[in-house]
Structures are given as C-alpha cells and as structure tokens.
Amino acid sequence: MTLSSMTGFARSHGVSGTYAWAWELKSVNAKGLDLKLRLPPGWDAIEGPARAKGSEALSRGSVFANLTVSRQNAAPAVRVNEPVLAAVLATLKGLSGKVDAAPPSLDGILSLKGVIEVSDAEESEEERAAAEAAIIAGFTQALKGLAEMRRTEGSALGKILTDRLSEIASLTARAEATPGRKPEAIKARLAEKIAELLDGSQRFDADRLHQEAILLATKADIREELDRLVAHVAQGKKLIASGGPIGRKLDFLAQELNRESNTLCSKANDLELTNIGLDLKAVVEQFREQVQNLE
Numbered sequence: 001m002t003l004s005s006m007t008g009f010a011r012s013h014g015v016s017g018t019y020a021w022a023w024e025l026k027s028v029n030a031k032g033l034d035l036k037l038r039l040p041p042g043w044d045a046i047e048g049p050a051r052a053k054g055s056e057a058l059s060r061g062s063v064f065a066n067l068t069v070s071r072q073n074a075a076p077a078v079r080v081n082e083p084v085l086a087a088v089l090a091t092l093k094g095l096s097g098k099v100d101a102a103p104p105s106l107d108g109i110l111s112l113k114g115v116i117e118v119s120d121a122e123e124s125e126e127e128r129a130a131a132e133a134a135i136i137a138g139f140t141q142a143l144k145g146l147a148e149m150r151r152t153e154g155s156a157l158g159k160i161l162t163d164r165l166s167e168i169a170s171l172t173a174r175a176e177a178t179p180g181r182k183p184e185a186i187k188a189r190l191a192e193k194i195a196e197l198l199d200g201s202q203r204f205d206a207d208r209l210h211q212e213a214i215l216l217a218t219k220a221d222i223r224e225e226l227d228r229l230v231a232h233v234a235q236g237k238k239l240i241a242s243g244g245p246i247g248r249k250l251d252f253l254a255q256e257l258n259r260e261s262n263t264l265c266s267k268a269n270d271l272e273l274t275n276i277g278l279d280l281k282a283v284v285e286q287f288r289e290q291v292q293n294l295e
Contacts (some may be wrong), residue, residue, distance in 0.1 A: 001243035003162035004295040006061035010145030016042045023070045023135075023142040027150070029292060030062035049136045055156035057143045059245040060092065061150075065142075067135065079114045084114045089131040150295065157290055158240050161250070167234045170255065171280045172229045175222065176265065178273045210276045222273075225264045231279075232257050247294035254288035 006029045013022035035054040046067065054063060092104055105207055110116050238251050239246045261284050263278035 002151050003158040003240065004156055004245070005146065005153035005293045006151040006247070006295050007153065007293065008146045008149035008251050010142045010149060012138045012142035012145065014138050015072075016131040016132055018073055018123075019069055019129070019131040020072050021067065021135050021138060023138050024066045024068075025063060025142045025146045026057070027061040027063040027146060028060070030060060033058055033060055034062045036062070036064050037065075040067060041067050042103075043067065043069060043135075045132055045133075046135055046139075050139050052138070053143060054130055058295070060247060063146075064079050067139075078116065080110075081117050083258050084112075085109070088112055088115060104231075109271050111263055117231065128258070154294065157293055158243075160290055161287060161294075162240055163238060164283055164290065167231045167242075167283045168229065168287070169233045169274055170278065171283065172226055172233070175273060175276045177281075178270070193283055222264055222267050225260045225267070227263075228259055229257065232260070241265065245295045247291060250291045250294060251288070254284065254291050257284045258288065 006027060011024050013020070015021075033055065033059075034049055037050060039046055041257075046155065050080045054065075056134065088109060092109075096103075232253055236250065239249055239253070258281070261277060261280040265274065265281065268274040268277050
C-alpha cells in the first residue's frame with residue numbers, strides 16, 4: 001500500500017438526460033474523517049450513498065464536497081390559471097358598462113400577472129433515478145481523483161519522512177561516537193569534580209564525593225536513549241514501507257522521538273553532545289510537522 005496525504009482537490013462533471021451536474025471536492029488535515037456535503041435543494045437522496053462511498057475511499061481528512069445541478073434543454077410547461085382568468089373576466093365584465101374604453105384584447109388579458117404560469121417540465125421517476133445514479137457515479141469518479149492526488153503527495157511525503165529518519169539515525173550515531181562519552185573523558189570530569197570539592201572545603205566529604213560521582217555517571221549514560229532512538233527510526237521506516245493510513249502511528253512515534261531527544265539534551269555533559277541534541281530536536285520537529293499531513 002502507498003502513503004496518502006490528507007490534502008487534495010478533484011472535480012467531475014457530466015450530463016444525464018436534461019440534467020447537468022458538477023462535483024468539486026477538496027480535503028485538508030483532520031484528526032478523523034469529516035465529510036461535509038453541500039447539495040442543491042431536492043437532492044437529499046444523494047447524501048446517504050455519497051457518505052458511504054466517502055468512508056470506503058478515505059480514512060482521514062476534512063473533505064468538502066459541493067454539488068451543483070442544472071436542468072438544460074427541457075421544454076417549459078405553460079398553463080392557464082383558470083381561477084385567476086375567471087376572476088379577471090368577471091371583473092372586466094362588471095366594468096364594461098361603467099368605463100368608456102376599448103374592449104380588452106386576448107394578449108392583454110394573458111399578460112396579466114398570474115393568468116399564465118410557466119414552470120419546469122415535469123420529470124419522470126425514471127429520469128430522476130437515472131440522474132441520481134449518474135451523480136453518485138460522478139462522486140465516485142471525483143473521489144478517485146482526490147485519492148490519486150492524495151497518494152501522489154503521500155509518496156513525496158514518504159520520501160521526506162524517510163530522509164528525516166535517516167538524519168535522526170545519523171545524529172544518533174554521532175552522539176554514540178561523541179568523545180565525551182568515552183571512559184577517559186568521564187574519568188577526567190570526575191577528577192575535576194573531586195578537585196573542586198577538595199579545594200572548596202578543608203574537610204573531605206566522602207558522601208558528597210559519592211553523590212557527585214553517581215550524578216556524573218548517570219548523566220554520562222545515554223545508552224538507553226540512543227537504543228530507543230535507533231529502535232524508533234527502524235520502526236518508522238518499517239511503517240513507511242508498509243504504507244496505508246499510518247499517520248496516527250507515526251504521530252505517536254514522533255512524540256517518542258521528541259521525548260528521547262529531550263532526555264538526551266538534558267543528559268548532555270559536553271558541548272558537542274549538546275549541539276547534537278539540539279540538531280536532533282530540530283529534525284524530530286520537522287518529522288513531526290510532516291507527519292501531520294499524512295492520512
């Protein structure tokens with residue numbers, strides 16, 4: 001399976017009988033799947049099938065789907081409003097002996113508001129059902145286009161995330177090889193601390209010396225953090241290679257990477273290791289930001 005991002009855009013359009021329709025879909029990042037449909041009045045029957053197909057095609061993202069429908073080349077239905085016409089004629093008849101005017105013409109009577117009604121041609125159930133089926137098929141087509149665009153971007157994101165993980169692995173290896181972690185360097189710092197304690201007090205405090213030695217040894221030991229970073233990098237690359245909707249898993253992994261890099265920085269006992277830790281935190285943050293775009 002390939003990776004997919006949560007951002008994308010797609011359109012589809014078509015004609016069914018006298019109906020012309022068009023779908024416009026766009027999606028952005030979200031914690032879950034949120035499909036927001038905007039349908040014209042009278043087309044509510046589309047919503048159920050559209051939501052079902054959206055859930056089948058996508059796992060995460062806020063998706064905005066807008067449908068426009070228009071009717072073309074349909075002969076309008078024209079009818080005479082008989083009650084209104086009868087009322088008009090009765091009124092004219094009552095005025096015929098009271099007003100000195102030419103008798104009303106037919107076109108004049110028909111031009112009066114409400115006498116002639118023009119409406120859209122009536123549709124058959126078959127025509128409506130065919131239009132709904134075509135519109136749902138068009139939504140499926142638009143979903144495919146949206147998913148394809150998301151996969152294309154997801155593929156690019158996968159390469160970026162793999163590069164970030166490789167950088168994390170490289171920085172972890174540099175931290176492993178830092179001279180400050182060697183026993184000779186630790187002994188030298190311990191000797192320096194002992195000298196400071198002896199110079200600062202006339203009385204030799206064995207307990208204080210023991211505490212300083214334990215503290216220094218603990219800060220120098222970043223073995224656990226390095227092992228976890230190596231394991232997290234391997235797991236991240238494995239997830240990316242497997243593909244599919246792994247955004248939440250990688251987000252959790254990014255949190256773990258951030259925690260280990262913070263601990264490494266806090267334990268850093270020389271300038272080089274501190275700088276490596278800061279670089280590590282920056283790369284982990286870049287990794288986390290890109291993960292937010294994955295499905």
